[in-house]
Amino acid sequence: EDKVVQSPLSLVVHEGDTVTLNCSYEVTNFRSLLWYKQEKKAPTFLFMLTSSGIEKKSGRLSSILDKKELSSILNITATQTGDSAIYLCAVIHGSSNTGKLIFGQGTTLQVKP
Amino acid sequence: GAVVSQHPSWVICKSGTSVKIECRSLDFQATTMFWYRQFPKQSLMLMATSNEGSKATYEQGVEKDKFLINHASLTLSTLTVTSAHPEDSSFYICSARSWPGQGALYGYTFGSGTRLTVV
Numbered sequence A: 001e002d003k004v005v006q007s008p009l010s011l012v013v014h015e016g017d018t019v020t021l022n023c024s025y026e027v028t029n030f031r032s033l034l035w036y037k038q039e040k041k042a043p044t045f046l047f048m049l050t051s052s053g054i055e056k057k058s059g060r061l062s063s064i065l066d067k068k069e070l071s072s073i074l075n076i077t078a079t080q081t082g083d084s085a086i087y088l089c090a091v092i093h094g095s096s097n098t099g100k101l102i103f104g105q106g107t108t109l110q111v112k113p
Numbered sequence B: 001g002a003v004v005s006q007h008p009s010w011v012i013c014k015s016g017t018s019v020k021i022e023c024r025s026l027d028f029q030a031t032t033m034f035w036y037r038q039f040p041k042q043s044l045m046l047m048a049t050s051n052e053g054s055k056a057t058y059e060q061g062v063e064k065d066k067f068l069i070n071h072a073s074l075t076l077s078t079l080t081v082t083s084a085h086p087e088d089s090s091f092y093i094c095s096a097r098s099w100p101g102q103g104a105l106y107g108y109t110f111g112s113g114t115r116l117t118v119v
Helices: none
Strands: A004-007 A011-015 A019-026 A029-036 A044-049 A056-058 A061-065 A069-077 A085-093 A100-103 A107-113 B005-006 B009-011 B019-027 B033-040 B045-051 B067-073 B075-083 B090-097 B108-110 B114-118
Touching: A004 A100, A011 A019, A011 B019, A019 A029, A019 A085, A019 A107, A029 A069, A044 A056, A044 A061, A056 A100, A069 A085, A100 B033, A100 B045, A100 B075, B005 B090, B009 B019, B009 B067, B019 B114, B033 B067, B045 B067, B075 B090
Parallel strands: A011 A107, B009 B114
Antiparallel strands: A004 A019, A019 A069, A029 A044, A029 A085, A056 A061, A061 A069, A085 A100, A085 A107, B005 B019, B019 B075, B033 B045, B033 B090, B067 B075, B090 B108, B090 B114
16 A cells, blocks of 8 residues: 655754654655645645655755655754644655655644744 | 635535535646545545546545535536535645646645535
8 A cells, every 4th residue: 555654743843953854655656755834724835856865955944855765854954933834745656647646644843932 | 836726715514515615727727636635633635536527536435425526627626525514524625737837836736725614
């Protein structure tokens, strides 16, 4: 059965801390892995990772995929209260015509002042 | 950029009634629409996949007679929760997938979600 597992499920840190969120997957026909941030409504896109070992960065956020370990990490440095959200990892699998997303359980991050 | 408009954003209905949720792709053609539901503090669970002009494919455990999906055009998909009960209360989100090059960021664009409360 295809699955995506995230850890930890929840995390509480203080402003300025650095956090690392993990995502591991077991899917058939893996195509890409995506990270999303969800606050109150729909998820907003952060990163899409297709190739192993290439880090993607956006400000204080960065992510990398390890296809050998079937996993990815999302790093957030110098956290701010505005980073508090649910972080979702999703994997695209299947053919180019039918590729669908399988989501992990999400990591709920709370950043305290 | 690609936008998916989802309505209503919230709805409260009585037990036994039906509720229709609409998702429209505003500036691209959505060949495939995905419908998810999300319980509080949990992840998105895929309910069904619909392709324009054909029947939806439902995930295991999702009742197709209860969650009717229609994808009649390349810009509109609807989810109707029939004979709603309190256990159907949830957050429902659609996601539209376009062909590459039609403007949707990496092919998946989410609607803003619908919070359904059945009383």
